[in-house]
Amino acid sequence: MKEDFLHYLWKFKKFDTLNLKSAQGELITILKSGDYLELSGPDFFNAQIEIGNQKWAGNVEIHLKSSDWYLHNHEKDPAYQNVILHVVWENDTAIFREDNTEIPVLVLKDFVDKEILANYKALVSPKTWISCEKQIKGIDSFVFKSWQERLFFERLERKAKFIYELLEETNQDWEAVLFCLLAKNFGLNTNGVSFLQIAKSIPFSIIRKESFENENLEALFFGTAGLLIGEKEDVYFKDLKFRYFYLLNKYQLERTFVEPVQFFKLRPDNFPTIRLSQLAGLYHKYQNLFSKINDLKSLASVYNLFNVSASSYWQNHYQFDKESPRKSKPLSKAFLDLIVINTIIPIQFAYSAVLGEPIVEDLIDFMNEVASEKNAVIDKFVSFGIKPKNAFESQTLLELKNEYCNHKACLKCSIGVELLKNN
Structure with a gap:
């Protein structure tokens, strides 16, 4: 199990929220889960939680084991002094603040349905080329299209970093x-x-x-x-x-x-x-x-x-x-298609970003004109029933495979989240 599964459970409240109790035996009511910003510091910011008869506002930290708090040296980091709830899968040690007060602990495994856990384990199976290869074709078209646009934007942002480095040089x-x-x-x-x-x-x-x-x-x-x-x-x-x-x-x-x-x-x-x-x-x-x-x-x-x-x-x-x-x-036209994908589109994106005049929609329209790339990764997606019609779609599939599927980051992927949510 990975910590991102616990992030998913907390973010979408995929557990029994009506009968929550802390490891210390106090009733827990989640008023606001907090903001998942994926920055340094606690995992969820600005949460609001009732613990016992007391309402708390602060941050939530999530670990597989409560002892990970000390493993990650959080006790030495002032950013973690405002943690109001420690959410874990296994509670193997008590955690204390600087003032020696114990941080309340929620042991998630006591409140998660076994079917959700089974679905998660099936989704991140290491035996397949991508975890959702048998299900990806059935994903809702709106979800898939929205995720493709996000993947395209992420791919351009990564390519733009190299351009910004060249600008400095x-x-x-x-x-x-x-x-x-x-x-x-x-x-x-x-x-x-x-x-x-x-x-x-x-x-x-x-x-x-x-x-x-x-x-x-x-x-x-x-x-x-x-x-x-x-x-x-x-x-x-x-x-x-x-x-x-x-x-x-x-x-x-x-x-x-x-x-x-x-x-x-x-x-x-x-x-x-x-x-x-x-x-x-x-x-x-x-x-x-x-x-x-x-x-x-x-x-x-x-x-x-x-x-x-x-x-x-x-x-x-x-x-x-x-x-x-x-x-x-x-x-050749085939060679120039690659120049469009790897040079023209990225540099137009980077230049527009520097000017503060984003043109992502125009670039998507441009890429829709370019033929899909042909390589082993695209061929594999085609075998699953996902056939890209143009370079916009093939580029997003490459980004999906390289940045998400290869890292088993299913719960950071809209497709994985949708599958788990539907299950």
Whole structure:
């Protein structure tokens, strides 16, 4: 059993509230359960409770065992001196305030129906991929939709934290933040870390200055990625290498070594050479890209803005010194859908939050245009009858799985609470 089950029982009064008695034998009447704020300090604030003939106003603390009070050192924390009731599952020791008065104890297991306990144990069973996999399809659509919106908002808030960190690192330069975020997501899962290191290694002021020559951007990107090491017969390789060292000298940059980029198991169109060339092409084509991206409101406008391709050399190469059949290498719609999900939507959300002008509903509408992602997690939900129609729904399912199901946080999840309540 977890403590969050006791929080659930207290919050929703899922026990016999008419015949409550403290462990000390006094009658208990709950006038107000208190506010569950999930902050440091007691679990429920501003509760109102009658114990015996005395009405109390204060806080409620909940533990599996009463001895957890001392295990967590609450006796040393002034924040716990205003606790009026200690709610526990097992009462294994008496708890005293600083003035040596005993804190009243409510032993919940004496007042909880066995069926509720059985339903809880079934819900958090460790033997399934998610606890509610046999029941999730039957959840009320209004409850499910409302919870999806909350999950989407939570996912954006988590992604925004990384953006705010980049803001601090770049002295509040949104263009530089966008560059780092785009670079990371152009690298996808395999090369995302390396591409982010590349972006952080090149001051964005230099990207601005050199964006008028595509070859100079490629030289900076490829050189920093460690792709211009050694000697090759390839003329373009030699040209980029010359430009790279010239630019290092011009801007007095130290040669930086990032985590090596990977080619292994990647489709050729996702090779780091192609993605870096496309990123260079994007910044060669546009200056002040942030303002353009912040104004995007539809998928069609994204496809139009990101209508860039790898440079001419890469039309018949995937690696230096290895010629391949000529093929145009634009940014695909599937790739741009990922850029919308992982770059455009998060940075629009973060920027609007900084301005104090939330646009969550607009972002949901935007995400409804984008196709659902396809991966093992989404496939599993589909097997349970939950098939996402768009990226908004697939993103919320990923958040649900990663942040709730994986942690067995059923009682912090609206779906889990609804199932337990219905049972």
